Amino acid sequence: MFIHKSSAFRHAALACLFLGMSQAASAFTVCQVTDTGGIDDNSFNQTAWKGVLDAKEQFGIEGRFLESQAETDYEANLNSLIEGDCDLIVTVGFLLGDATQKAALDNPDQRFSIVDFAYDPVVPNILGQVYATDEAAFLAGYLAAGMSQTKILGVFGGINIPPVTIFMDGFVRGADYYNEQKGDSVSVLGWSIETREGLFTNNFDSLDDGRAFAQNLYDEGADIVLPVAGPVGLGSAALADELGIEKLKIIGVDADLYLTDPEKRHVYLTSIMKRMDATVLKTIEMARNDTFEGGVLVGALANGGVDLAPFHDMEALVPESLKSELAEIRAGIIEGRIKVAP
Numbered sequence: 001m002f003i004h005k006s007s008a009f010r011h012a013a014l015a016c017l018f019l020g021m022s023q024a025a026s027a028f029t030v031c032q033v034t035d036t037g038g039i040d041d042n043s044f045n046q047t048a049w050k051g052v053l054d055a056k057e058q059f060g061i062e063g064r065f066l067e068s069q070a071e072t073d074y075e076a077n078l079n080s081l082i083e084g085d086c087d088l089i090v091t092v093g094f095l096l097g098d099a100t101q102k103a104a105l106d107n108p109d110q111r112f113s114i115v116d117f118a119y120d121p122v123v124p125n126i127l128g129q130v131y132a133t134d135e136a137a138f139l140a141g142y143l144a145a146g147m148s149q150t151k152i153l154g155v156f157g158g159i160n161i162p163p164v165t166i167f168m169d170g171f172v173r174g175a176d177y178y179n180e181q182k183g184d185s186v187s188v189l190g191w192s193i194e195t196r197e198g199l200f201t202n203n204f205d206s207l208d209d210g211r212a213f214a215q216n217l218y219d220e221g222a223d224i225v226l227p228v229a230g231p232v233g234l235g236s237a238a239l240a241d242e243l244g245i246e247k248l249k250i251i252g253v254d255a256d257l258y259l260t261d262p263e264k265r266h267v268y269l270t271s272i273m274k275r276m277d278a279t280v281l282k283t284i285e286m287a288r289n290d291t292f293e294g295g296v297l298v299g300a301l302a303n304g305g306v307d308l309a310p311f312h313d314m315e316a317l318v319p320e321s322l323k324s325e326l327a328e329i330r331a332g333i334i335e336g337r338i339k340v341a342p
Contacts (some may be wrong), residue, residue: 030055030284031086032065033077035093039065039206042260043230043253044276048092048115049278058281059288074099081108088287090115090280094163100126111292115276115284116163124294127286129279132165132300134170135228135333136272139308139326139341140251141174143270144224145186146322147249154217155190156199164200167228167253167272169193169338177329177338189217201232210235218248224269226251233257240267249314256309271309275299280332302334 018092030052030091034045045061052063066077074096081089082103090110091100097117104112104126111125118128133181144153146268155171166192191198201209201216214225214236225248227233233252240248241264252261259265279299286292299305308326311318 004270015170028059028061028087028288029085030061030063030088030090031081031084032063032090032092032288033074033081033096034065034067035074035204036068036070037093037230038067041231042234042257043255044115044274045092046260047255047274048090048276048280051277051284052090054277054281055065055284056068059284061284061288065271068096069279071095075102078103082110086111087111088284088292090283092116092276094161100113112286113280113287115280116274118296122294124295126294127283127292128296129276129281129283130296130298131163131166131274131276131306132340133272133274133299134166134173134340135301135310136306137167137170138174138177138338139329140226140270140272141171141188142174142178142329143174143308143318143322143326144171144226144251145175145178145184146325147269147318148186148222148224150223151186152223153186153188153219154214154220154222154225155188156201156213156225156227156229157191158196158201158204158219158232160196160200164228165191165196165198167226168198170272171226171251173340181325189220189222201229204230204232205239206232207235210237211239214239214248214250218243223247224249224251226272228252228253230254234261234264237261237267239263240264245314252309258309258312266313268309268312269314270311275305275307279305303332 035047055061056160090113092115094116100114113127115129118130155168172188175186210232217225227236237250240250249269250267252268254274257268257271
């Protein structure tokens with residue numbers, strides 16, 4: 001398995017890990033378990049960890065993490081933290097749902113929070129962090145439709161699970177809304193809202209798959225591609241870098257990929273940001289203040305939990321009229337006048 005690594009981020013994160021382990025047990029300590037993407041995945045593990053680092057800076061907490069190399073590590077990593085003086089254990093990713101629930105039920109006095117998952121019925125000692133990413137993805141779909149020269153967009157996912165397909169739903173509906181408003185016929189390849197079928201790499205790791213899927217979509221005419229597959233999307237960015245942004249642009253997911261993928265930052269039109277750092281920080285604040293309880297914390301456009309990243313190097317390429325339309329749509333979504341889902 002090949003995963004893009006940022007040595008500077010890893011060294012900083014490991015420094016926090018060792019510092020956290022060496023501090024007095026009386027310090028408020030947050031422990032994070034990653035999924036298989038790793039702590040510096042340029043995606044949601046890294047963004048969630050930023051929330052811990054922000055809490056360290058703002059509240060003086062300590063933080064440490066365990067990386068999962070395979071799904072079989074989830075339960076073992078959680079069990080190793082149960083006795084590790086963790087005031088709050090944060091697990092990252094839909095795939096840790098079962099392991100987190102089992103650990104919470106076995107240890108009712110331990111507080112847990114899981115990113116990208118929630119439970120029905122509620123587990124009293126787990127706070128789920130979920131995101132209305134279809135709101136930001138709707139904006140991205142409208143933007144992409146307005147920017148496409150070929151009038152063909154592409155999207156693919158990592159695994160066919162709700163935290164992935166919600167991006168795809170919003171993106172397609174945003175493009176459809178553009179067509180309705182403009183009387184245009186921009187199409188989106190790679191996902192059908194009606195049949196719930198589309199293109200999936202079935203992993204979140206392979207950069208080769210990211211390149212291959214983006215190449216196939218480009219070959220079918222797509223000039224803007226949205227990979228909803230974590231680090232897999234870095235392979236799509238590498239292809240766009242080779243082809244040139246005149247031929248292929250990429251929309252990132254989870255974090256602002258312009259910042260977290262600096263070598264290929266020029267290929268990103270924008271990113272659909274899941275502000276996991278903001279919701280993790282809020283969860284830590286609740287745990288410190290003893291206002292923590294099981295349930296659901298929803299990140300949306302209205303509270304800054306999701307958003308579109310700036311256009312950065314492509315700022316001048318986006319027409320002012322399109323920027324104004326996006327601002328109006330954002331307001332409409334927040335006010336409830338524009339529905340991003342039925």
